[in-house]
Amino acid sequence: VLTLLVLMYPLLQGLALHLHSAVTGSYIPGTHSIAFINCLNEQIARDIARAIMDKKLAAYVNILPKSSALYFWKGELEESTEILLLVKTRTSKIGELSNYVRGEHTQLWARPPAVCGKARTQSRIPTWQKEAAGALKCGAGLGPELTPLLLRACFHFRSIHPFEIPEIISLPIDQGNPLYLKWIDENVPRD
Numbered sequence: 568v569l570t571l572l573v574l575m576y577p578l579l580q581g582l583a584l585h586l587h588s589a590v591t592g593s594y595i596p597g598t599h600s601i602a603f604i605n606c607l608n609e610q611i612a613r614d615i616a617r618a619i620m621d622k623k624l625a626a627y628v629n630i631l632p633k634s635s636a637l638y639f640w641k642g643e644l645e646e647s648t649e650i651l652l653l654v655k656t657r658t659s660k661i662g663e664l665s666n667y668v669r670g671e672h673t674q675l676w677a678r679p680p681a682v683c684g685k686a687r688t689q690s691r692i693p694t695w696q697k698e699a700a701g702a703l704k705c706g707a708g709l710g711p712e713l714t715p716l717l718l719r720a721c722f723h724f725r726s727i728h729p730f731e732i733p734e735i736i737s738l739p740i741d742q743g744n745p746l747y748l749k750w751i752d753e754n755v756p757r758d
Contacts, residue, residue, distance in 0.1 A: 597739035599751050600661055602654040604668060605636070605734040612650040615668065618727050619654060624664045626754035629653040657755045658739055665735045668728050 606612035616628040631651040
């Protein structure tokens with residue numbers, strides 16, 4: 568019996584914390600997180616931020632101005648300027664957010680962004696998608712009916728982030744304005 572109680576302690580403690588929070592209205596530390604995502608330039612940062620918001624993976628995204636970065640890449644010391652995104656979301660959404668930005672998702676189109684080489688002008692489509700869609704031509708023996716299938720195949724595992732290994736890290740929010748944290752809850756759907 569004692570062994571069973573020891574094994575169940577983390578579960579019971581979590582349950583007690585949630586029950587206490589529900590009764591008192593207090594915040595459970597770590598329910599929300601801030602994710603940091605570095606971007607090559609401002610246009611890419613805006614495209615990624617817009618895509619994250621369109622998927623309702625965050626309640627708020629800050630786009631911070633250029634900062635200098637030093638890092639090792641393939642054994643060499645590199646220096647660059649980057650734009651940093653601060654993404655406020657539920658902690659339970661961090662895995663989905665990371666997978667989405669890294670491209671481990673399926674992105675299917677109801678209508679293709681391009682038909683017979685004419686790029687659609689939709690500001691919410693990230694720049695790389697517009698370029699890829701504009702590059703497809705119907706004259707290469709493919710009929711217009713195959714273009715949507717080709718676009719789906721092209722975009723199936725395409726990352727919305729251009730870096731080979733994008734920086735996506737998060738920190739849990741321990742405390743904060745209860746009204747703001749509630750606002751995050753209201754704007755990011757539960758799993």
